[in-house]
Structure formats: C-alpha cells, structure tokens
Amino acid sequence: MPLKGIISPSGKELSWEQYLVSNERGLFPRPARYNMFRELAPARSRWISPSSLCYCLRKAKWEFEREYYLTEQSAYPLFRGCIVHTMFATPKETNEGALVEEDIKCKIPGTDFVIGGRLDRWEKEILSDYKSLADNGMHILASTGIKQEHIWQTNIYKLILKRGYNLDTKEIKIIYVTMKGIVQSGSTFHISDRRGGEKEIKLASCPIYADDKILDFMVPKIKLITEGYAPPAAPQDWLCKSCYFKRECEATIGKGTSQVEDMAMPKTPEIPKSVDVNDLF
C-alpha cells in the first residue's frame, strides 16, 4: 500500500495534498515538499521491494498491506536517495542496451505478488546500485564495510534481471555517495583520523550469490509477508524510531519500548509448506 502522506511537526497526519498546501511552520520549503511528493507518492501496488526483505518483516508486511505516514525527517533519507539517483541517471538513449533507473519486477507464479523495484543501472553485465549516506557515512562505512542488506538487495536485483529479463550480471558495484565524495565497493578511500591525519580504507567487493542461495534467502520471507502470518519483529533502534506501526507493534507484544521481543507471535513462525524454488519463476 502507498505511503499516504507526511506527519507534520505538530503531529498531524497530512495527506500529500494537504502537505503541499499546509502553512504549518517547520515544514520543509514548498519546492522540497513538491519534489518529495513527486518522488515518494506514487504507489507501488502489490510490489514487495528487495530492500523490504532485508529489515523488519513485520514492518514490511504492514507497509505492504496498509496505508502509512512518515515524518518529514524520516522521509528525508528516502527523498535524498531520489536526489542522488536523479543526479546519476543518464538518458537511456546514450547507453545502448543499458537499463537506467528502470522499474524491474518479477512475478511470483501462483500468487498476485511481484517482487520489484527501481534498478539504478545495469550495463554490459555490470549492475550498479547507488546508496546515499548521511554526513558521517564514510566513517560508518570504514568501520562496518558493505552492509549485508546491501549485498542481498543487489543480489535480488541480479536475480530479477535474470528471471524476468534473461540478463546476466557478472559484477555488482555498490556506490556510496555523500556530499563529500563517492566510494565504490572494491576500491579504497580515505577518512580523517582523530589526530588530523588520514587513514586508507579498503572496501570489499560485493559478492555475487548463486540464484539458489538468493531464493533460499527471499522465498521464506515472501511467504511470511504474503500468507497471512505475523512475521517476527526485528527491532533496530533507527528503524523502530521512524516506524509508523511502532505503537501497534509495542501493544501487540505488551512492551513500551523499541526493545521488542516477539512474545505474541510464535518464536519460529511456521512456513506453511516447503517451497520448491524452481516452481516459483
């Protein structure tokens, strides 16, 4: 279901139309609101995105089934990602055979469900995915390396390209963009250290997984989201903070903080039947 609108600084749930014309103080300037509306408002009806499979599945399920709102501040990182993508998308006609900023998807046979999302770039068997980072992003990257979620997301795109479009991918590049610079997987970059010097950091390359491994990762999650089961909560402070369903999630498990444990749900939700991944696409 779509992102329905924005929660204003005073706590009002505004539809996109109300958000665009609101005079409430503290809202983003109107041109920013207009562009945020243009980029974030379009509904992605009955699509499950690769990224939603990589975080809290309860949130993914509820966002998939219901309408929801975000605060401006929590919508901003999504919007920032759109800005970065717009800057790096080049006209398709100058890149023969390339897919640039294309919506790609793949139906899961036997269901109404489709997994899909917007591909940043695929060209000459190289899949490139741009990630925008906050100001301290380079330092975080230096300490954590490429996030597992990013590796899975890009590998799921690789699988959609193969299953939906018969396109092979021989390399995946994850390109991190901040306001200060760009760094891509498999390359080195420099960060300042506490003594005012510089430290060189080598970022690993993004591995390419076999399709079976990717399907083993994603199919049970899709089943949990789509078959009426209540997926387990997977709280992470940064995610719960902006989650529209936080109160309901907390109420469900009878706790008052984001330290959510899955008490009301089965500890290990049962997947209805084993899935033969070869039947799926």
Ligand code: SF4
């Ligand atoms: S509050 Fe946290 S754990 Fe609960 S659904 Fe939202 S993201 Fe998941």
